Amino acid sequence: MDFDLSKRSEEWRERLQAFFDREVLPRHRAWLDHTAEGEDAPFMQDLQRKARAAGLWNLGLPELGEDEPGTRLSNLEYAPLAEIMGRLFWAPEVFNCQAPDVPNMIALQNCATPEQKARWLQPLLEARTRSAFGMTEPDVASSDATNIATRMVRDGNDYVINGRKWFITGAAHPKCSFLIVMGVTDSDADRTRRHSCIIVPMDTPGVRLVRRLRWMGCEDHVAPIGELSFENVRVPRANLLGAEGDGFKVAQIRLGPARIHHCMRSIGLCELLIELMMVRSSERSAFGRTVMQYDTVQRWIAESRVELEQARLLTYRCAWRLDQAGHHGAWRDVSLIKVAVPAMLQKIADRAMQVFGAMGGSDDTPIHQALAWGRLLRIGDGPDEVHLRQIFRMEPMPSWSIANSPYLSAHPS
Ligand SMILES: Cc1cc2nc3c(=O)[nH]c(=O)nc-3n(C[C@H](O)[C@H](O)[C@H](O)COP(=O)(O)OP(=O)(O)OC[C@H]3O[C@@H](n4cnc5c(N)ncnc54)[C@H](O)[C@@H]3O)c2cc1C
Structure with a gap:
């Protein structure tokens, strides 16, 4: 098993990261100011034009047709890119990768007639609507x-x-x-x-x-x-x-990508939360030492790293399976990450809030939104309980009984 990104994937990651660092992140404060005033960010269209010109467009759509604008990447290739976008809530829009439009595009790609595609899908692919x-x-x-x-x-x-x-x-x-x-x-x-x-x-x-x-x-x-x-x-x-009666089919086609994309972005958000914990705890002192010097904080950061790496691997595997086996083949994997990733995000955001003290709950940091986002993902697109039930139902029953199990010692009769 090779756990490294492919060369192609790494190149895409570097291109997106460079664009993000150069064009997106420097505008984050302005974006916050505009939205706080209830205004749209005036630079969004310009950024979208630049992203499209740079070939960083519709990245989350593996089934793009030849005549449709965008970059046809596999789900696995898209995963590290979605992570970068996940660091800022508004970044996906720059690349036309935002929910709920992308899952809708996927539903239209799979179920719409040519006329419906021309009228509804094409404007979405071009961010005109x-x-x-x-x-x-x-x-x-x-x-x-x-x-x-x-x-x-x-x-x-x-x-x-x-x-x-x-x-x-x-x-x-x-x-x-x-x-x-x-x-x-x-x-x-x-x-x-x-x-x-x-x-x-x-x-x-x-x-x-x-x-x-x-x-x-x-x-x-x-x-x-x-x-x-x-x-x-x-x-x-x-x-x-689709046909009359196809409602479930359409909903399921869009839900798989919707869930996995949320998870990919959440992993990027958790990377940012760990960075925030590292920096804040190193810069602040209480009772004679930096907050970072306390065992508890070190443990929170280390545990966050353990959980994040587990969740990333699980999400990458899910993306790979989606590429190999399609929506039906990846159903169980989607449920696994849909439970694991939001729980992790909620936990890491909670730790970050504690490390930051009062500031962690203010609008000066994205931490409370991250916490709310993690909480939302435990309900939206199907609550935890529904996914856990699904996972339980797919758990195979071993062929032995307790009385004759080769793994147990003989039961006294
Ligand atoms: C911010 C946000 C954005 C959303 N966006 C959209 C959207 O764009 N489009 C859309 O259609 N919907 C959207 N939703 C809705 C979301 O998908 C639903 O809230 C979700 O599917 C749960 O439905 P419900 O709220 O009716 O909860 P209910 O169905 O009433 O469930 C309540 C609770 O019952 C329990 N429960 C349910 N089933 C089981 C079970 N099998 N076993 C054990 N316990 C169970 C769970 O604890 C569950 O949380 C959004 C929700 C939020 C919060």
């Missing part, structure tokens, strides 16, 4: 997707949609022009064939942004979260993604 994915509903336990209750009723050549969605990432972004909505098209069908996904333009009459939502008091400036209502929303049948 933004998108959202609407599954979760306030009135049902949405971690069980079979509960999703929004109605999508056929009426001639249209579907008429009625329902309510919340915690829809990106739906409150002013540039969000469409969302992929999951709803019930046939309540009598088998429970995994009841739902379909349909593309709904945000300006369709009856679509209403009820309110913006925050998570643990944090604003998502890259993809602001919305609650939406749908009242007699009429959408042409041609907007259906």
